[in-house]
Amino acid sequence: xxxxxAPLRYLPVLILALVWELVxxxxxxxxxxxxxxxxxxxxxxxxxxxxxxxxxxxxxxxRAAYGLAIAAVIGGVGGLAMVQSRTVYRLLNPILQMLYPIxxxxxxxxxxxxxxxxxxxxxxxxxxxxxxxxxxxxxNGARGVDRSVLWSAESLGASRLAxxxxxxxxxxxxxxxxxxxxxxxxxxxxLVSSELLISRDGLGYLxxxxxxAGIYPEMFAVILTVAATGFCVDxxxxxLSRFVLRWQAPS
Amino acid sequence: MSxxxxxxxxxxxxxxxxxxxxxxxxxxxxxxxxxxxxxxxxPPADVFKKLWQIIADGQLPAAIGGTLYRAVxxxxxxxxxxxxxxxxxxxxxxxxxxxxxxxxxxxxxxxxAFIPIFILWLGVxxxxxxxxxxxxxxxxxxxxxxxxxxxxxxAFVWSALSLGATKSAMLWEVILPAALPRILTGLQIALPxxxxxxxxxxxxMGGAGLGGTMMRAGRFADTxxxxxxxxxxxxxxxxxxxxxxxxxxxxxxxHQEQRETQ
Numbered sequence: 001x002x003x004x005x006a007p008l009r010y011l012p013v014l015i016l017a018l019v020w021e022l023v024x025x026x027x028x029x030x031x032x033x034x035x036x037x038x039x040x041x042x043x044x045x046x047x048x049x050x051x052x053x054x055x056x057x058x059x060x061x062x063r064a065a066y067g068l069a070i071a072a073v074i075g076g077v078g079g080l081a082m083v084q085s086r087t088v089y090r091l092l093n094p095i096l097q098m099l100y101p102i103x104x105x106x107x108x109x110x111x112x113x114x115x116x117x118x119x120x121x122x123x124x125x126x127x128x129x130x131x132x133x134x135x136x137x138x139x140n141g142a143r144g145v146d147r148s149v150l151w152s153a154e155s156l157g158a159s160r161l162a163x164x165x166x167x168x169x170x171x172x173x174x175x176x177x178x179x180x181x182x183x184x185x186x187x188x189x190x191l192v193s194s195e196l197l198i199s200r201d202g203l204g205y206l207x208x209x210x211x212x213a214g215i216y217p218e219m220f221a222v223i224l225t226v227a228a229t230g231f232c233v234d235x236x237x238x239x240l241s242r243f244v245l246r247w248q249a250p251s
Numbered sequence: 252m253s254x255x256x257x258x259x260x261x262x263x264x265x266x267x268x269x270x271x272x273x274x275x276x277x278x279x280x281x282x283x284x285x286x287x288x289x290x291x292x293x294p295p296a297d298v299f300k301k302l303w304q305i306i307a308d309g310q311l312p313a314a315i316g317g318t319l320y321r322a323v324x325x326x327x328x329x330x331x332x333x334x335x336x337x338x339x340x341x342x343x344x345x346x347x348x349x350x351x352x353x354x355x356x357x358x359x360x361x362x363x364a365f366i367p368i369f370i371l372w373l374g375v376x377x378x379x380x381x382x383x384x385x386x387x388x389x390x391x392x393x394x395x396x397x398x399x400x401x402x403x404x405x406a407f408v409w410s411a412l413s414l415g416a417t418k419s420a421m422l423w424e425v426i427l428p429a430a431l432p433r434i435l436t437g438l439q440i441a442l443p444x445x446x447x448x449x450x451x452x453x454x455x456m457g458g459a460g461l462g463g464t465m466m467r468a469g470r471f472a473d474t475x476x477x478x479x480x481x482x483x484x485x486x487x488x489x490x491x492x493x494x495x496x497x498x499x500x501x502x503x504x505x506h507q508e509q510r511e512t513q
Contacts, residue, residue: 012349013356033372090263094270101488102481103443105451106461109469109477114291188361193451196366197466204364211367219367227360234359 035217044221052206053225060202063119064191067126071183075131076176079138084164096132104129104186108194117198122191129190130183137179141172174248177241184237188230293475301475302482310464315483317460321377322449322491325384326442333389334434337396338422347397354394362387363451375456380449387448388441395437399430432506435499442491450484461487 007014017037023029024036031039047053082089107128115121145168153163169176195204203226210219275295281287282294305311340346340354366383373379403426411425453462461484468476503509 010352010356012352016353090266091270094267095274097267098271098485101443101492102485103447103450103488105447105454106465106481106484108451108454109465110481112469113472113474113477185359185361189363189447189451192361193363193366193455196363196455207364207367211370216371223364223368226364230361230364231356231359 032216035220039217040220040224043217044225047218047221053203053222056201056203056206056222057225057229059119060191060195060204063122063202064126064187067123067191068130068183068187070123070127071130071134071187072180074127075134075179075183076138078131079135080142080164080169082135082139083142083168084160096136099132100136104190105193108190108197111194112198117200121198122194122202125190125194126187129186133182133186134176134179137175137182138172141175141179142168144175145171174241174245177237177244181234181237181241184233185230188226188233192226290472290474293478298475298478298482301473302479305476305479311479311483314459314461314464314480315487318446318449318453318462318484319487319491321380321453321460322384322442322446322487325381325449326388326438326445328381329385329389329392329441329445330438332385333392334396337393337434338400338426338430340393341397341400342422342426350393350397354390354397358390358394360390362390363448366452366455370456375458380452380456380460383452384445384448388444391441391444392434392437395440396430396434399433399437400426402433403429432503432508435495435502439492439495439499442495443488446484446488446491 020034021037024031024034035043044053078092082092104125107125111121111125111128115124142164149167149171150163153167158166191202192204192207195202196208199205203222207219207222207226210216210222278292278295281292282289282296302311336350340350362383365386369379369383369386373382407425407429408421411421416425449460450462450465453460454466457463457466461480465477465480465484468474468480500509
């Protein structure tokens, strides 16, 4: 009966979907305000077949992937450099303290001025916004390594680079992966809001476009696509961290 | 990492001021000799002039006030609903069965994508922005509260039970205090999300507030206005984060963590 467990667990989601369909079909809520779920599903199928969603999704995912990759490299390298060198730490820390409290969405008009409405502005925005969580989690993880482990390695003649790569990075991995998960959440927020605001393609643009035209089943279909993608990417990241951390004792 | 001694400490303090000062000097040089297109990086004097101008004519204080009001209202709305709900979900099996999957599905969804739906339902004014921001941070608060209240140390609960604690005493005197540190950590994550979403909603829905003001500055190519807005929203973020840290110190003055940090 194990195959029943997953559907049973998500039964409340199914109930909610059913309630959605029923309140519209019974006329309790006007379909001008909430299109019926079946209409949304039909709209989704049309958009998939006609290629609108795949086309715009490709634009969005490209931006997200480039932005996140840049953030992961800069954040990871920066965090490790801050752990290895006290000078780097002292120089970067005041800048981090300054940048940390800025709400990342406030950077949207800045990237608009610098890069216009193309892909570059979104990639840069995501890279800017996601570097900090990755850098801070790398720093915190690599700094919190058990001293005695480091001392044993040094007494066995490990070089600084070896202790970094063999001890600090693996020990920091849980926090780095947690930071990556936070960064991905930020990435989606920044991607969607910048595409809603300053774009000519991408899923966010598609949502805004259908919204302004008043084509609500299609708008709901794209919104649910984005939401489902966010959920799936998060699940993939969780699976990835379980795989990477499989050497760890289960907590 | 921290070596004891006054020399290191004062050197760090010095760098905390020296690094931003050095950046300011670089910015001044870049602006003065026009090393970068002044449209992209205007000289600091222009930005400060702009900053002073929109402070003096009341535009910036009004925008900051509006954004602060909406972000805090959204945060408090989310706390008022999600902390009690989270405690109930952790304690009552039927609620847990219903909400657990909804939280785990809803938590990782990018909530800003739902902004056009809220525009459709509630319009583009204060109510709509506040509800959007509350919705965006509510899943974080709900998830951490459920987690915190479900993982209270058994020994506390058993001792209280054996001493004859009533249900309400159990909730108020045992569960809530024991869960409070983790709930507060959740709130400290949720407040920046509320602010980010408020500003994004202000940009998309328009109107007064930092988001709307900055977006207009961006569209009219008023670069100093954009920089002034970023500085102002950084200040708002800093202020809110510090407020919550203060609240944490006050609420957990009895807790071990405060003694460790002193």
